[in-house]
Amino acid sequence: MNLSYPYICANQAEVPKEAVAHIDKEILEGVGGAFTDIFPTFGRVFEHAGRTIDTVWSTPKLVIKKGVREWVSYIVVQCGEKNLFFLLQPEFTEKEGDLFDEDYQMLPASWKEIYRWFNSFCVTEEGYCPMDWWNTPFRYSARLDLDDYEQGSGASSEVTDRFVKSIGCQREKLRCWLLTENADALFVNEEACDGKVFHVNGRNMDVITELHDPRAIMDEYLAHYLSGGKPAEFSFIDCG
Secondary structure, rough: OOOOOEEEOOHHHOOOOOHHHHOOHHHHHHOOOHHHHOOOHHHHHHHHHHHHHHHHHOOOOOEEEOOOOOOOEEEEEEEEOEEEEEEEEEOOOOOOOHHHHHOOOOOOOOHHHHHHOOOEEEEOOOOOOOOOOOOOOOOOOHHHHHHHHHHHHHHHHHHHHHHHHHHOOOHHHHEEEOHHHHHHHEEEEOOOOOOOOEEEEOOOOEEEEOOOOHHHHHHHHHHHHHHOOOOHOOOOOOOO
8 A cells, every 4th residue: 555655764864864853763663673662651551452462563664744833743554455544743842741631531541542652543555644534533633522513413402412411521521432323422521530431322312321431442442443344343331
């Protein structure tokens, strides 16, 4: 599968000199190694998903392009006709400490690793990383509020209002962080910051399941999907 980027780097030596200062040294030094060597904490937290990437997908490459105001970079692994893009966070963004924790305090602690070094990831048959996707967690800025969810799912405002009331939160504080092609949706009450994740399916929002272990279930789902499994073949409710 071809990649539609001007710079495709299999190791640090291939990275253009003008881009080096814009990429974290931890990423640069890891290019050419295993995925979980580049992102060891992700590999420990999401053990099954990390092992799947290491064994099913190719050795990571760093792909880079010059944007209007800054360099944009991705770690990419490949499998058959599919590309798995990890949208890297810019070098200047906080990866540790109070500022990072504050930005992602609404998520279960383990899920922060999906956004620490990269802004989530997507599987595509395109040679470039699309801005929107499903089946893997959304980009931080692309997570859905209930109005957006209604438009995409066909759920009525009456249904979503009952959903909000059942959870006991403010409508504007509820966000969908993952939506699959099977209409499985995972929601977080961002005001509570209590680590809770709620599952619904499509417009059937009266059936709400709180995930008993968001880390383990996300790990199992990602391992399933990234090994070629279909979202429809995975049950967030029965997992574990």
